[in-house]
């Protein structure tokens with residue numbers, strides 16, 4: 001099913017069950033927590049609108065009420081934020097729309113008028129926003145997460161001296177499948193930088209590095225085969241689907257620009273996509289991979305959404321598959337269970353000191369983990385963590 005034609009949960013304005021005031025309180029907290037994760041104090045100026053949109057969802061009566069009427073498993077705060085961006089794109093001449101960046105353009109400045117413009121727009125567009133929320137799922141694609149996985153892929157290729165076969169689980173629009181067509185820049189403390197890939201690429205990925213300097217490869221490792229797996233299809237050629245996926249991108253100029261550029265590559269050079277639940281289709285997807293390549297499973301912001309029983313099934317499946325051929329699993333996922341009580345990684349790896357507390361304080365980040373499986377045995381470690389849209393990357397020392 002594509003993004004624009006997902007089955008609809010009818011939005012019940014009274015809210016599905018729980019006390020409406022309590023539901024509003026919960027969605028407001030969630031909206032502010034996501035705002036804090038994407039745009040913490042000291043974040044680049046360009047993230048102001050992402051924080052302001054989610055803050056509007058938390059504080060504006062109409063938007064908060066709409067979010068509270070959406071079932072919690074449909075990520076209400078982010079769904080309403082995406083509906084606002086989509087409606088703004090459909091009404092480009094509105095006062096509200098002028099706050100949103102366009103691909104390749106600058107970040108419109110914060111003139112202090114956004115909360116009032118959002119309140120007016122919410123009241124004018126109340127029905128259209130409710131319809132957008134009822135007809136869509138929140139589906140975020142963040143191509144910048146390739147920055148998080150590139151050093152791990154480089155290390156695997158250097159270790160094995162072989163090309164890689166990528167299996168991108170929960171691939172969404174399939175943007176990570178083309179990671180060898182992007183340009184990478186890691187900005188180090190003190191002004192130095194590490195680069196990789198084609199400097200003239202249309203997709204320019206860039207992050208600030210904290211902590212240890214990652215081992216960035218000089219070139220993206222050769223990718224011999226690639227396949228994306230997703231339970232839903234995301235047809236970028238369909239203008240409505242593309243419009244919705246674009247609206248799910250945080251309204252930050254860099255994010256909006258790189259999504260448009262990466263989507264253009266994915267549209268023109270569609271990699272193989274397998275539709276289905278990752279647990280059901282993984283074995284077949286890997287079986288089709290060339291023997292002379294190292295199989296690398298990528299999972300960025302996917303396993304965080306799997307219930308514990310499904311994570312356990314995935315672990316058992318990998319253990320079994322690794323008796324046939326070695327498997328590498330690179331995960332970039334927040335701590336689980338998602339939210340302030342999170343204390344574990346989806347890969348069952350030991351969490352470094354202070355990270356649980358940082359997450360509890362609202363600083364959600366992606367934990368970058370690398371697990372290798374051979375003959376049913378697994379080894380692994382956390383290699384770093386990153387901003388949800390890879391604005392920063394913190395690398396850990398190798399043991």
Ligand SMILES: C[S@@+](CC[C@H](N)C(=O)[O-])C[C@H]1O[C@@H](n2cnc3c(N)ncnc32)[C@H](O)[C@@H]1O
Nearest residue numbers: 141142170171172230231232277278300301302
């Ligand atoms: C938050 S998006 C992340 C997309 C992409 N990996 C990224 O980081 O930009 C999660 C994706 O996982 C897919 N997904 C969730 N559960 C899945 C499952 N059990 N099997 C396959 N795909 C799944 C969703 O359809 C969605 O496209």
